[in-house]
Amino acid sequence: MPRQTWGVRCRAHRTSDGQPCAAWSVRGAYVCVKHGGAAPQVRAKAEYRMVMAGIWNQAERRLVKRLRALGSGSGIAWPP
Secondary structure, eight states: OOOOOOOOBOOOBOTTTOOBOOSBOOTTSSSOIIIIITSHHHHHHHHHHHHHHHHHHHHHHHHHHHHHHHHHHHTOOSOO
16 A cells, blocks of 8 residues: 555644644654654554555545446436
8 A cells, every 4th residue: 555645734832932833743643753743652543543544545446436337327427
């Protein structure tokens, strides 16, 4: 399976001025390494998210393929 992209910025905020952290989060997580992204439980949940995203993407592709096959023979224009 190809590596999935994860373009999410860290959701933590700095304590000094309250501004959001500008770092990129760990792939599959919502915080950067500095704000806890290296913790084992965060890495485990991130890996789970990426696996589930891959499963959902595969299922979605299969569903679209089947719907297109059904629509092509019935005179229904799909996608709308």
